[in-house]
Amino acid sequence: MGALEVEPISPHEDIPDVVRYWHTTQGLDVLEPGFVEYPVADAASLPGIVTKFSAVQDGRRYTVHRRGAAGSVILKLPTTHHPDLVANEYACYQLCKALGLQTADAEVITREQAKLPEHVPVNDILAVQRFDHLPDGSRIHMEEFNQALGYAPRHKYGKGLQQDWPTMLRVLDRLSPQPVQDTREFLARTVAAILMGNTDAHLKNWALIYPDGRQPCLAPVYDCVCVAAFFEGSLPQQYAVNKAIDVTMRQLGWDDMQDLIKSAGLLRPQRHIALLKDVVAQAQSVWPQLLRDAPAAMQRTVQARLEGGVALARAA
16 A cells, blocks of 8 residues: 555575566566565564555455456465465454454455465465445545645654654544544554564554545554564564564553553543553553464564553553
8 A cells, every 4th residue: 555665685595486486477577566576674573574565355255466457355465474474464453343343354364265386385365445435436535644644655663652743643633524533542552562572563554544535544454563563582683673662662651641642632531542552452451362263473572561561562
């Protein structure tokens, strides 16, 4: 979703031939911007190859987007370094939904449903319904916060959580036709991201959507991943940016949240804090059951955070 980013590939890596072959045989010599095969080798992103395809759904089958076709579904393959990425992201969607957050509709599908060639070594694929597409194929305008705040694509981490989050809240409070709903939803999502270890909730993973073509509302949750689960056994230089963000997230307490809310100019900050403490209590109550179906590393990571691994969970 959003602008196209191009990054140089590491001399030690290449896009797997089986994936490139699938692109070629499907006629995907040019893919839709935002859904490209690209190497992610910097310290700020998941290592390995992340491939997204725009697809058309026909019942329980999915056809990879061809030029001229309206793709209403995003198919996401696991990375080479993290074969459990699909299960991780799907579990994060379930955790968000359990808190009543608005999310994109996502499900795990089989290679047969996606018509993968036999030699493509992928079994599970995440199919995410595009919320910026209507059933008739028409599109709803959406804008990533990275773009809305005037940052270049490469500056997706902005100026830091404690500066960017209040700015994003002010945008929603002043421009959304449903400011109370959107600001409360935004705050609840920040707490959920902290609790689940989604340290990659950068400005390109938050968006505004324009249902009426004029006024922006907060778009549903998308691209939610427990990145902190990948820290186990990683080298110090791996996930350097994400690890730094995690330090901030872990230390963020209720006084900090109140300062953030006041900085955004929202009324009744104490009321917002009370609602957010309810979000933490709800996560501590319902997430452990849902985590039983998540990858083992994610189970350990999120459970530790719920049990006091982050400041918000220690004083809820």
